[in-house]
Amino acid sequence: MPVDPVVAQTTVDTLGSLLGLGELSPLEDFLLSFVVAGGIVTFLLTLVAVSGIWGKRKITAAFTDRIAVNRIGPFGLLIIVADAVRLLSKELIVPEGVDRPAWDIAPFVMVSSALLGFAVIPMGSGIQLADPEVGLAYVFAVASIASVGLVMAGYSSNNxxxxxxxxxxxxxxxxxEIPLILTAASVVxxxxxxxxSGIVEAQNVALVDLGGFGIKSWYAFVNPFAFLLFMAANLAExxxxxxxxxxxxxxIVAGWQTEYSSVYFVLAYLSEFIHIFLGxxxxxxxxxxxxxxxxxxxxILPGFVWFVIKILAVYLFTQWMRSAIPRVRIDQLIEIGWKGMLVLSFANLVLTAVIVGLIV
Known part of the structure; x- marks a missing residue:
């Protein structure tokens, strides 16, 4: 059954073709990449503002049978502006004894690691900043840099x-993170x-033929066990x-972000939600x-619309877990990771390799 191509070229190449530039010079490639990256970042920040400030409260209220923000603007949407003004206008309080360089840099490290991950994500309708052959490895590499920011924030706060x-x-x-990567390796x-783009294209074929149409072979259908493992590990990440x-x-008050206020708290808050959307x-x-x-x-819908619907569905799942599942103790959390998730992810990887080896 014929299928439509998912990603023909990156957004930079597409934009260059529309502008009639032909083969891009290094300077043109840099400028167009900057424009495209700015557009993607603007979209992400808008999505985080709506979902993180307004949507989070609405979803939590719905799950706990309460009334969320509804006074400021239509449906309470202007709470986004009110919160932004409130937080950014507060004084940036620097506690005594902090390791100032590390304390200042940590919020920027966390935000940057999340934003960089979106550079290789195919968002549909030709929207993809870059498409390297090691795209999946790149995403996990840059996303893991956030751990460095968390450590920097924790030890530098003098708290x-x-x-x-x-x-x-x-x-x-x-x-x-190890179970997360091992589970992703089974997809590879x-x-x-x-x-x-190759991983997306591999799923763009029919798994079940329904007479002219067909259910696509998403790996969530092909390997639901890996999908559930990844969803659980992503909640931890x-x-x-x-x-x-x-x-x-x-x-522990607020953990690593206890001593952050004003614009630094905004950056820490943004990094948390951008990482949720990156996941x-x-x-x-x-x-x-x-x-x-x-x-x-x-x-029936543009690819970009499908992309947004799916990541919002994952976001809804994370907020559902936030409202419905109690926190585990730190010793239980570590035991689940090392003795449970790691073993299951290895088993899934070996089983996947055996099945693919027998089929191929």
Missing amino acids: KYSLLGGLRAVAQNLAY IFAGTLQM VGRNPFDIPEAPTE GAIITTIFLGGPTSPIVGLE
Whole structure:
């Protein structure tokens, strides 16, 4: 059954062709990349503002049978502007004894690591900043830099609760990042490539033929066990219940971000939600067919719309877990990661390799 190509070229190449530039010079490539990156960042920040400030409260209220923000603007949407003004206008308080360079840099490290990950994500409708052959490895590499920022924030704050939160963050990321990568490796075995567009293209074929149409072979359908493992490990990576130990407010105030205020708190808050959406973008790309519809031959919406719908669905799942699942203790969290998730992810990887080897 014929299928539509998912990604023909990167957005920079497409924009250059529309402008009639032909083969791009290094300067033209840099300028167009800057424009495209600015557009992607603007979209992400808008999505985070709506979902993180307004949507989070609405979703949590719905799950807990309460009334959320509804007074400021239509549907309470202007709470986004009110919160932005409130936080950015506050004084930046620098505690005594902080390691100032590390304390200043940490929020920027966390935000940058999340934004850089979107550079290789195919968002549909030709929107993709870059498409390297090692795209999946690149995403995990840059996303893991956030752990460095968490450690920097924790130890540089001159606060025992911040230090404890930073140490918990490192322990948690080590325990769950390995299962996350091993589970993603099972997808690479199926797709035969680390290139993000290649992984999407491999899922853009019919798994079940329905007479002219067909359900696509998303890896969430092909290997649902790997999909569930990845979703669970992703909750730990983005710090959502039951894995929100690094920030546990009832135990360690606010963990690594206890001493941050004003614009630095905004950056820390942004990094948290951008990482949630980056996790959703990775799940969308490697398990949910990327920016494609679930039905072959029925592309009724633009690819970018499908992409946004899917990452919002993953975001809704993370907020559902935040409202429904109680926090586990730190020793239980580490035990689940090393004794449970790691073993299951290895088993999934070996089983996938055996199945693919027998089929191929």
